[in-house]
Amino acid sequence: MSYITIDQVSKCYSENTVLDHISLLVKNGELVTLLGQSGCGKSTLLRAIAGLTEVDEGSIFIDGKEVTNLAPRHRQVGMVFQSYALFPNMTVFNNIAFGLRMKKMNSRSIKQEVQNMIDLTHLNGKEDAYPHQLSGGQQQRVALARSLVMKPKVLLLDEPLSALDAQIRKSLQQELKRVQKELEITTIFVTHDQDEAMTLSDRIFIMNEGQIIQSGTPTEIYTHPASSFIARFIGNYNVFSCKDFQQMTGNTEFDGFEVAIRPEVIQLSNVDESSMKNKEHYWVLQGRIKDRSMIGNVLRYEIETAKTNVCVDYLHHNVPSFVNGDQVLIHLPKKDCISI
Structure with missing residues (x-):
């Protein structure tokens, strides 16, 4: 009551x-x-x-x-x-x-x-x-x-x-x-x-x-x-337009919606096939490290892709050693992409 x-x-x-x-x-x-x-x-x-x-x-x-x-x-x-x-x-x-x-x-x-x-x-x-x-x-x-x-x-x-x-x-x-x-x-x-x-x-x-x-x-x-x-406002989400998301991933299930994903659930790897995640569970994009900045105990990467920028957060002690200009693979977990 x-x-x-x-x-x-x-x-x-x-x-x-x-x-x-x-x-x-x-x-x-x-x-x-x-x-x-x-x-x-x-x-x-x-x-x-x-x-x-x-x-x-x-x-x-x-x-x-x-x-x-x-x-x-x-x-x-x-x-x-x-x-x-x-x-x-x-x-x-x-x-x-x-x-x-x-x-x-x-x-x-x-x-x-x-x-x-x-x-x-x-x-x-x-x-x-x-x-x-x-x-x-x-x-x-x-x-x-x-x-x-x-x-x-x-x-x-x-x-x-x-x-x-x-x-x-x-x-x-x-x-x-x-x-x-x-x-x-x-x-x-x-x-x-x-x-x-x-x-x-x-x-x-x-x-x-x-x-x-x-x-x-x-x-x-x-x-x-x-x-x-x-x-x-609440979570520093990456928010993609429906068109951009479709062009980046080839996926159409979010047709008509924007797509959001939290920066801390995205993973990065070097550009080589052996480091790629299982494509059944991830959408994989290519990008280039544009910037990196410390936010408290979090290291935030800003990554430039062909369509838009993507932010990825890592706890500092788990951070991969990428520097500005590095080419990387961006792994978006499918289960964490939400329509809004």
């Missing part, structure tokens, strides 16, 4: 449609991600759930209660922004305690609740520090603790890690996932970063031009993209 229901929600600014009759369901305790490029409507949808943006049409339900027209303070929603929005003149303890004091909670209970959050977010020893004395990652933990201490029914996160450097960002992704699972709090996370969405999410909703164009688990979306747009 759904814990959050978004039913045919629309939002326009003048003639610009930002949300176009969006519907989605989120289960209790799930961490779902709204993923998309800038301007696709994901942050507007998050703000609509929080009550910070009024919708023009549709309904929003949280835990079975319609909240479409409720003020933000009555929705029991916690929101963490990219900017953190900490009070610069308050210590870590007082930033976290602020909402509880507004609720007139007694001081003993406040101390216990804040300490629980400090323990949960690994901020021990920073209770008396001010925001300017903290790293970006520590500030983000304070913002998260300040939202969680209010015990919201739903946690909303609007690109909260995008301002951090790569190493801290990866560490906080794991911390955020740990905290979310430990508290079993229903969470909606907004990002434009595909890797971040894959790391964090139970399910992903991909948005484009104010609509949800595919949803599913990270594995489902990565292995079965619904369109060439998603294939290129």
Whole structure:
């Protein structure tokens, strides 16, 4: 049963449609991600759930209660922004305690609740520090603790890690996932970063031009993209037109469709018959190494063929020793070529 229901929600600014009759369901305790490029409507949808943006049409339900027209303070929603929005003149303890004091909670209970959050977010020893004395990652933990201490029914996160450097960002992704699972709090996370969405999410909703164009688990979306747009956006797929694919392989089974294949499933070999794969399971093309580049622990080859370029990824320790200009055979596994 759904814990959050978004039913045919629309939002326009003048003639610009930002949300176009969006519907989605989120289960209790799930961490779902709204993923998309800038301007696709994901942050507007998050703000609509929080009550910070009024919708023009549709309904929003949280835990079975319609909240479409409720003020933000009555929705029991916690929101963490990219900017953190900490009070610069308050210590870590007082930033976290602020909402509880507004609720007139007694001081003993406040101390216990804040300490629980400090323990949960690994901020021990920073209770008396001010925001300017903290790293970006520590500030983000304070913002998260300040939202969680209010015990919201739903946690909303609007690109909260995008301002951090790569190493801290990866560490906080794991911390955020740990905290979310430990508290079993229903969470909606907004990002434009595909890797971040894959790391964090139970399910992903991909948005484009104010609509949800595919949803599913990270594995489902990565292995079965619904369109060439998603294939290129989510997994760096090679996408071939039907005509190019037919001319490259002689195969007509994908007639009328584009054909996509992930770069890491393609294999390369030297141009000699003895190294060719079984043609029953592979389509084999000839090409020339055009470029090679390191992407983390992956070496990516860009290979020029008679019709188009093909990208092939290898883990660095398994990489074949090809250099720019080498002639190679490209082996496309038939089972991994999908029509989109």
